[in-house]
Amino acid sequence: MVCGIRRHLEEKNGAEALNPLNNSDRRFTLFRRALDAEMKDATIEGLHVKNKKEEKESVTEEEEELFWNLNLLGMSTAKSLLNTVYFYNGKLFGLRGGEHRSLVLTNFEVGSNFVKFEENSCKTFHGGLTDLKYIPKVVKHICHPLGETHERCLVEMYKLYIGLVQTIGKDCNAFYFRPSKSKLRFEKAPVGINKLNDILPEMCKAAGLKRKTSHCLCVNCASSLFNAGVEEKLIRERAGHRSDSLFKYEKPSKEKITEVSSVLGPSTSATEVKISEEKDLSCLTSSDAQDVVSAGPLNSCSFANCSVKIKVQYLQ
Numbered sequence: 001m002v003c004g005i006r007r008h009l010e011e012k013n014g015a016e017a018l019n020p021l022n023n024s025d026r027r028f029t030l031f032r033r034a035l036d037a038e039m040k041d042a043t044i045e046g047l048h049v050k051n052k053k054e055e056k057e058s059v060t061e062e063e064e065e066l067f068w069n070l071n072l073l074g075m076s077t078a079k080s081l082l083n084t085v086y087f088y089n090g091k092l093f094g095l096r097g098g099e100h101r102s103l104v105l106t107n108f109e110v111g112s113n114f115v116k117f118e119e120n121s122c123k124t125f126h127g128g129l130t131d132l133k134y135i136p137k138v139v140k141h142i143c144h145p146l147g148e149t150h151e152r153c154l155v156e157m158y159k160l161y162i163g164l165v166q167t168i169g170k171d172c173n174a175f176y177f178r179p180s181k182s183k184l185r186f187e188k189a190p191v192g193i194n195k196l197n198d199i200l201p202e203m204c205k206a207a208g209l210k211r212k213t214s215h216c217l218c219v220n221c222a223s224s225l226f227n228a229g230v231e232e233k234l235i236r237e238r239a240g241h242r243s244d245s246l247f248k249y250e251k252p253s254k255e256k257i258t259e260v261s262s263v264l265g266p267s268t269s270a271t272e273v274k275i276s277e278e279k280d281l282s283c284l285t286s287s288d289a290q291d292v293v294s295a296g297p298l299n300s301c302s303f304a305n306c307s308v309k310i311k312v313q314y315l316q
Contacts, residue, residue, distance in 0.1 A: 058216055118136060168188040
């Protein structure tokens, strides 16, 4: 509520607006103390946990494979081709939900084995005076080595899509166009921001999966690289993050969490039982078997919190 009041004052009065949160303004010292005390009491009562927003989850490899198997991704129809380009624009280049609508055809270059993306503007780069020391994000995704081909080739899919919309895209400041329902073609009508944001949720609904939004693809980009052990510098170049907010997108996998837990947890070596010598007891007489049990390797073993079963077959 306080932040909302502050934004309202800034919109009305600009740089001369009062800022109750400014520590140098002594007129609001008592107000800040009261606000600070209320926030601490709310934290103790657990209100920050109750009102915590649900974290964005990345799209797993299994879910992505399901999209392919259900032809939600691919190039069999104009709709599936649009889904594919949208999906991998988010996963490969770390695009956020609102950034898709600002794309144009000139942002992309498709080579023989690569797809290159160069942004215009995004959340962290607007091209103004404050961004003079920064350069736009440029990402080159190598799809496969030169001279090789494979299934689900993104280079071929991007070439097909851009080839189909290149003519109609010259007069429109857009990259995504409305797919035809009957033919593998696109209409001269850009897809709106609301329809773009519905692409991934509709894919999840059609596949019977938990709803995920377009922002999950940006999380998928950072998390996949993080869990693969890629250097943070390269992750920042892909995702386009300049601040430590990147850490919110780097979601560790279950394997990584288990690995950390095993390092910090108590040792389990005391419960492990190792028998270095194996005996074949299937052909022993009753007297021989008794000797093995009393004087053999089992006699010198110690066991804890486990049960041992010995099956002996006597020869008649």
